[in-house]
Amino acid sequence: MKTVGTYLVELLAAYGVDTVFGIPGVHTVEMYRGLPGSGIRHITPRHEQGAGFMADGYARTTGKPGVCFIISGPGLTNIATAMAQAYGDSVPMLVITSVNAPGRMGSGEGHLHELPDQRQVGRQFTAFSHTVLRAEELPQVIARAFAVFASARPRPVHIELPIDLLTLDAADLPPAQKRPAPTRPAPDPHAIAEAAAMCAAAKRPVIIAGGGAADAGAPLRALAEALDAPVVMTVNGRGTLPAGHPLGVPCSPAMGPTTALIEAADLVIAAGTEFGPTDFDFYETGGARITGKLIRIDIDPEQAMRGRPADLVLISDTKFALEALATSVSPHAAGDGAERAKTAREGVRAELNPVLRAGAHLMEVVRDTLPDVVIAGDSAQPVYAGCIDFAANKPRSWFCSATGYGTLGYALPAAAGALIGSGRPTVCLAGDGGIQFTLPELGSAREAELPLIVLLWNNNGYGEIKAYMEARGIEPIGVDIYTPDFLTIARGFGCEAEKLEDPSDLPAKLKAATQRNRPTVIEIDEAAYTAFVAAQTG
Structure with a gap:
């Protein structure tokens, strides 16, 4: 008999999952039944928090979600810190846990690993937390998770399956296959035209690249060079311009020389950054005042409304927006962009x-x-x-x-x-x-x-x-x-x-x-x- 636990592994393999991090327990062993022969490698950490951090590191380097198999109760509370770190840094992570069977779930009777409401714990640091009560739901909820990873602001997803459900016969379920993910949002052409006009009028533009620009290095470089604009890179945006590029400012926006660079700009293009205080105001001085125009590029419309108010907001995948903008602007004459970047870099190092x-x-x-x-x-x-x-x-x-x-x-x-x-x-x-x-x-x-x-x-x-x-x-x-x-x-x-x-x-x-x-x-x-x-x- 093929169990629901084995079917779950088949679904993950269909979505290209090649590694799972987890510590087997009596409440998760049915997830392990289908691993041999699946092509999915299993890594055993020494603590569930370690599993979450491993999944985080895996995701940051590959761009793919890190996947974890975690026991109910203490497994979820142990991995919670790692999930919260991934949530804060917009890192894709899929945490699949077991949960007590209906009737025991949240009963208050003291069953092994029982929490009053395990799903509610997961909701605090996830894009969504879902309890699978019918095996037929599984293909849809896995598809929803990978849609978040592919097409929205990437964040952890928590899926929990009752331990009795994992053992059921999956023979009548549809073949495990990947559903096409929604396409990532592209910028509105009228907004791109407006942004291009703002770029044409700018004399001292600056670009800020955050983690959302990690896969947009080529169009970011093209735009920066066309505008002669220094590029300030947050921690998660480092490398979007390579080391040694004359326009690169791989320095914290919270440092005085970097702040001065931003404040002197007549146009700031913020690409894939949430303007988080730990990047922009670590010393709690109020951070850089943006005195010029501000264009924000963000995949998340809610996040684009937090922090610094913008003159123009492009709700889009950062790469798509930068590609459209780079092809819409005329190159500026060589100016002082490299010198402005050098002044900021040298000023930060001196401090x-x-x-x-x-x-x-x-x-x-x-x-x-x-x-x-x-x-x-x-x-x-x-x-x-x-x-x-x-x-x-x-x-x-x-x-x-x-x-x-x-x-x-x-x-x-x-x-x-x-x-x-x-x-x-x-x-x-x-x-x-x-x-x-x-x-x-x-x-x-x-x-x-x-x-x-x-x-x-x-x-x-x-x-x-x-x-x-x-x-x-x-x-x-x-x-x-x-x-x-x-x-x-x-x-x-x-x-x-x-x-x-x-x-x-x-x-x-x-x-x-x-x-x-x-x-x-x-x-x-x-x-x-x-x-x-x-x-x-x-």
Whole structure:
């Protein structure tokens, strides 16, 4: 008999799912019945939160939804943090959970994994959360999920199936096949004409590229070069102009020189950015004042009405809108765009303190040594430096959890998922405090034989929070935490592990790590690396 659980796997395979992250449990084993022979790889994390972060990293590098099989009750509450991070950063993720059978679901009788209303928990951080009560619903609800991923603002979707439903006979259900997804919205031609007229009148335009522009690099570059417009890239928009492009400003919009660039513009084109405070007003100073005209391009009409009010809103897939606009504008005469961009870049770099400058140096060494690298960051000093000032070589190459929802413990599992999805050299960049949230995921990375590189930035505690407390006259408590022997722990998981004694050796160690079939942990002492960079730069 083919069960509904097996039919579910067939549906996922029909939609091109090639990897599932999950920890088998008695409430989900029926989902696993159809995995052998399906062509879908299963990755077992050590915690459901790790499964969610792996799915997030997989999705960010591939553009495809990360898929998870999760048990009812504690499985969903464990993965909730990862789903909320993905929700905040518009990352596609499909979380399929079991739930107690009708009659036991939300009964209050204390059945295993029972929540009063599990679906309502999922609704807080998803595009939608749906309980499948009839097997016939399954093809439609899976199609709805993939329609969100393909044609709307991508966000997690939660689907739950009662455990008794998973065991039913699926013989009478239609063949598992993919339904055509709706097309992405294209811009209104009249709005494009209006936008082109605004571009023609602009003397000092600036483009802001967010995560929604990740797949729009070519038309973004064409438009920027036609308008001679500097391109300010948010964290999730980095790489939309490659490192070294003269118009690129891969710097936080919250920094003074970048803010000044935006405020001096007579036209700002905001492409695929929500103007989130963690990007645009991290220091809570009010952010850049847009004194010129503002064009917003967003796939989500509600989001386009939040934040900065625009003079013109294009509700469209960002790539479609930029393509239409790039073909509608006449090239401007060469002006001061490159100089304006250079002034902003150099101004931001000059404002970095020694520790942040060391972090930026570290990231650039990684990028230049491994040009195709993916870097996944936690909340740590070098990650903050990357958020402020780091140029990725291409999109979907640099992301972190320090913006948006801002969770700790993200980088290690997210980097593992990114490597599984992309096959590219991948680096986890984490601090000694944050990595302890998900340190056991070294085991899942070793089990999957991933040549993952973990750069562990060690300042023996929660250094950023300690400095924050001291700056406000608060006696530091709870921040000088016990620091374990990370290298011994890593070796216990079967990983390579070493301390970076000479920072000039880092490029050779990075290259060697990519040749292994297991993770490599390289511990970096913050004080030593900062002193090395200071000596190098004078």
